[in-house]
Amino acid sequence: GDSVxxxxxxxxxxxxxxxxxxxxxxxxxxxxxxxxxxxxxxxLQLLLKATKADDKGSNKGFEATxxxxxxxxxxxxxxxxxxxxxxxxxxxxxxxxxxIFGAGTRLFVKA
Amino acid sequence: xxxxxxxxxxxxxxxxxxxxxxCHQTENHRYMYWYRQDPGHGLRLIxxxxxxxxxxxxxxxxxxxxSRSKTEDFLLTLESATSSQTSVYFCAISEGTGxxxxxHFGNGTRLTVT
Numbered sequence: 001g002d003s004v005x006x007x008x009x010x011x012x013x014x015x016x017x018x019x020x021x022x023x024x025x026x027x028x029x030x031x032x033x034x035x036x037x038x039x040x041x042x043x044l045q046l047l048l049k050a051t052k053a054d055d056k057g058s059n060k061g062f063e064a065t066x067x068x069x070x071x072x073x074x075x076x077x078x079x080x081x082x083x084x085x086x087x088x089x090x091x092x093x094x095x096x097x098x099x100i101f102g103a104g105t106r107l108f109v110k111a
Numbered sequence: 112x113x114x115x116x117x118x119x120x121x122x123x124x125x126x127x128x129x130x131x132x133x134c135h136q137t138e139n140h141r142y143m144y145w146y147r148q149d150p151g152h153g154l155r156l157i158x159x160x161x162x163x164x165x166x167x168x169x170x171x172x173x174x175x176x177x178s179r180s181k182t183e184d185f186l187l188t189l190e191s192a193t194s195s196q197t198s199v200y201f202c203a204i205s206e207g208t209g210x211x212x213x214x215h216f217g218n219g220t221r222l223t224v225t
Contacts, residue, residue: 004153034213043115043201043216044154089153097142097161097169097208101153 002027006090006102013080014110021075021105023064023090031092033057033066033073038087038104047075047088085109114138115217117202123223130189132220134202142205143185144169144214145177147198154201160185192224
């Protein structure tokens, strides 16, 4: 069945470091891909999305490119801040009411 | 921020007792969802609703029931709580379904079953 695999965390970086969080997926058809972010004590919020192959989603300095050939949607940011500390979820939408979430990757950014 | 309120925010209950969690939205969105979040599993769909009195099961619906008597309220009931239902529960809403209708989440209810 459809699934999402994220790199295990936690990921610990210093401020201004480059961030990559890997996400790969398995899906039939042509899913849409999302990154959600969860700050402490809050629910998930949409960070960015891409709806077809080669699309790049971007928001708040984060980017991810929908790569069909490698079934990947890796999240990147050129220079992280302490305020980026959160849990990041990769997700895919295949239709209907079903959004499948990865296990989440916790990011800690040190000042 | 989407107007979604979950209550209670925290609850401790004993095995075998009934528990009801409430989700209230002020966005007038048609679709509402209940997810549970557990370490290593991400979020898993329990039940969802596509209108008043219209609900269906998600992937982990055993032991849970839901009701939606008004557009703004979606209730999740654990008829007889078990320790395996200790989790963080999130309500979500969406305006539609599809690529351009992302989910908006409440802040969660942390439930502990002792």
